Amino acid sequence: MRIERLLSVGQKWWPLFLVINVLLFNEYLIYFAKIGITCSWKCPKEGCRQNHLRAFMVSDTHLLGIYTGNRFDKMKREWQMYRAYRTAVTIFQPEVVFFLGDLMDEGQWTDEELFKNYAKQFRSIFGVPVGSKIHQYVVAGNHDLGFHHAIHPLRINWFEKHFNRSSVDLVQVKDYPFVLINSMALHGDGCRFCYEAEKKINDSSRILDCARNETCDLTEAQKFRPYRKPIILQHFPLFRKTDEDCVETEEDQGKTTTMRPKWEALSEQSTDFLIHSFHPRAVFGGHTHRTCKKEWRYPEIFTEYTVNSFSWRNGDAPTFLLATITPEEVLVETCYLPRESTTFVVYAITLIIIMIWAFYNFSLFIYCRRYGQRSTEKTK
Numbered sequence: 001m002r003i004e005r006l007l008s009v010g011q012k013w014w015p016l017f018l019v020i021n022v023l024l025f026n027e028y029l030i031y032f033a034k035i036g037i038t039c040s041w042k043c044p045k046e047g048c049r050q051n052h053l054r055a056f057m058v059s060d061t062h063l064l065g066i067y068t069g070n071r072f073d074k075m076k077r078e079w080q081m082y083r084a085y086r087t088a089v090t091i092f093q094p095e096v097v098f099f100l101g102d103l104m105d106e107g108q109w110t111d112e113e114l115f116k117n118y119a120k121q122f123r124s125i126f127g128v129p130v131g132s133k134i135h136q137y138v139v140a141g142n143h144d145l146g147f148h149h150a151i152h153p154l155r156i157n158w159f160e161k162h163f164n165r166s167s168v169d170l171v172q173v174k175d176y177p178f179v180l181i182n183s184m185a186l187h188g189d190g191c192r193f194c195y196e197a198e199k200k201i202n203d204s205s206r207i208l209d210c211a212r213n214e215t216c217d218l219t220e221a222q223k224f225r226p227y228r229k230p231i232i233l234q235h236f237p238l239f240r241k242t243d244e245d246c247v248e249t250e251e252d253q254g255k256t257t258t259m260r261p262k263w264e265a266l267s268e269q270s271t272d273f274l275i276h277s278f279h280p281r282a283v284f285g286g287h288t289h290r291t292c293k294k295e296w297r298y299p300e301i302f303t304e305y306t307v308n309s310f311s312w313r314n315g316d317a318p319t320f321l322l323a324t325i326t327p328e329e330v331l332v333e334t335c336y337l338p339r340e341s342t343t344f345v346v347y348a349i350t351l352i353i354i355m356i357w358a359f360y361n362f363s364l365f366i367y368c369r370r371y372g373q374r375s376t377e378k379t380k
Helices: 002-038 071-092 112-126 153-163 192-212 219-224 268-278 340-379
Strands: 053-058 096-099 135-138 168-173 176-181 231-233 282-285 292-296 302-306 319-325 330-336
Touching: 002 071, 002 330, 002 340, 053 071, 071 112, 112 153, 135 168, 168 192, 176 192, 192 219, 192 268, 302 330
Parallel strands: 053 096, 096 135, 176 231, 231 282, 282 302
Antiparallel strands: 053 319, 168 176, 292 302, 319 330
């Protein structure tokens, strides 16, 4: 009797159960399924070791503000990125996360109070979980401050205040040096902003050169010994004319994008300046909303990675990178988030099923009402 009652309830309410399960899958479980199954840390042949550094590379989150988009779009994108980021952190437990610029979408249009609110919004979505030992570093993007010609000194101060970052920072994480650079400060026109950045680059280069030279006794260089080549992190890619030099990936097969210097990429002069200053082992950037892996052979041998946007608003297949950094190499895995089109298809199929069920029951109701009345009249 109890089983029959349960079956009766299931037959009556199964559309509601279906909707609840689809919502649970599309808005929660799909992130574990996609990220957890298709992505993993790369390890050297001898395996991953304790002294290796596990890093996330995330770019172009573009948190919406009050001017673009609408409230529903804003809520949806924030939930998607929050859920994807938390899921990835839970599964992979990175030791450090680098955000490669364009944290917010409208930072270049704000006053101080609104900028503060956007920074708070970013931390609420991507902040370090309570009790976590994850380090986080950010670099500025053009949507955070504006392109070079539109940057106001106050906005630079706001970014430094709320994100604890200057135009150039030399940091060390687990004995690995990183150079964090504000790409808009490499315009090369002699402005005060650019002059200060170039001076910091020269100072950082001098520290690393001293760390490489064992006879050098510069105090600041001591913590960078034993010397390792640094990794450059910035928002703009290094100079390239098009994407033709990139290793093709799933989302940009057959596509070619022209890269304008100082708009889509650094200028050739700024690129040479960075390479000769730091002799990097790897470079990571964003900005283009497209994935690119470029092998440099001159003037130094290293690999450059351009990271796709983390937001579905900028494409159907957002990504982030898992970087395993060892004393000898940098191993990178591209991780794809669930396609938004997949969730749309699941919702569409669910809607069709419910519409068919509703149409069937409505037709059955009309049929029974019409022919039930006729049979009653004949009986009389």
